[in-house]
């Protein structure tokens with residue numbers, strides 16, 4: 001153990017090396033603010049050039065500060081997955097929110113939805129006729145009509161009605177129940193496979209949404225919003241049919257996005273800083289960021305639970321709650337107490353576990369940003 005050959009610095013490793021000497025207790029999630037702002041600006045501007053609005057999914061960062069930065073860069077509003085995420089962002093002054101989820105507004109959720117609808121410009125997803133009864137009950141408690149977007153399945157086979165006929169059936173039922181049908185949406189999540197898959201998913205989104213929008217209009221609905229989006233499919237977005245996109249992960253990037261080829265290493269804006277706490281076993285060091293920090297998310301496109309740019313041939317092969325054993329290969333080895341940057345496999349999963357982000361500004365100054373919507377999953 002202990003080879004002394006200096007490692008080859010990639011631009012990526014050099015960048016995060018600057019963070020290693022910061023006075024930050026590990027494990028910690030560190031955000032490269034200039035890079036994040038650049039990611040936001042590039043996405044918003046590129047979509048604007050296509051005539052498409054950006055409504056980023058805030059589940060990736062769960063941070064009011066970052067949502068505000070997205071809005072000041074030109075995003076028209078944000079997307080969330082849950083009512084409680086929407087509540088947090090609304091309380092933070094974000095006043096245009098789409099809950100891109102088939103909300104089942106039973107019980108106490110009705111009142112919460114009504115309160116939100118009276119406070120901000122709200123829209124919610126729907127993909128079934130039975131869900132409409134609950135949404136209409138929420139709308140009855142509100143002074144304003146509740147806006148809904150009908151969800152379509154464009155190939156991910158998760159949620160969403162399968163075709164335009166199904167979309168018209170849901171839209172008709174929603175309008176009859178007094179809801180304001182304002183458009184259609186889909187999540188082309190089958191983009192998560194390869195670059196080719198992402199390109200096809202982007203085309204599927206346009207086809208499926210275009211057909212559905214046309215069918216809804218023919219049935220007398222005013223379709224103002226046609227909303228698609230995922231990070232891998234967003235480079236292939238075309239303005240035809242779409243009015244807005246909802247990418248989320250692009251804000252930080254992660255190892256999975258790099259493996260898919262849509263984002264480069266120089267786009268990465270989030271790392272987990274972690275300290276080597278043990279070298280008790282040959283060929284292995286142990287980091288202080290376990291499953292409770294890195295999550296056990298293991299996409300098919302990567303191996304191991306995170307990537308160490310400084311030691312690119314080392315692998316985080318196992319994860320315990322608070323231990324990340326790293327299997328070493330030939331070459332330089334991390335020393336005890338060394339702080340390492342880990343590029344997480346999936347940014348959303350890692351942020352979801354955290355309560356704060358350490359923001360590093362261009363001048364090297366630090367700020368601690370709360371993960372405002374931490375554990376807001378209801």
Ligand SMILES: Cc1ncc(COP(=O)(O)O)c(C=O)c1O
Pocket residue numbers: 057060079100101186187229230231232246247248249250
């Ligand atoms: C409904 C919906 N819209 C948008 C997104 C954003 O996708 P991505 O994180 O790939 O940018 C997601 C992600 O899961 C989603 O579920």
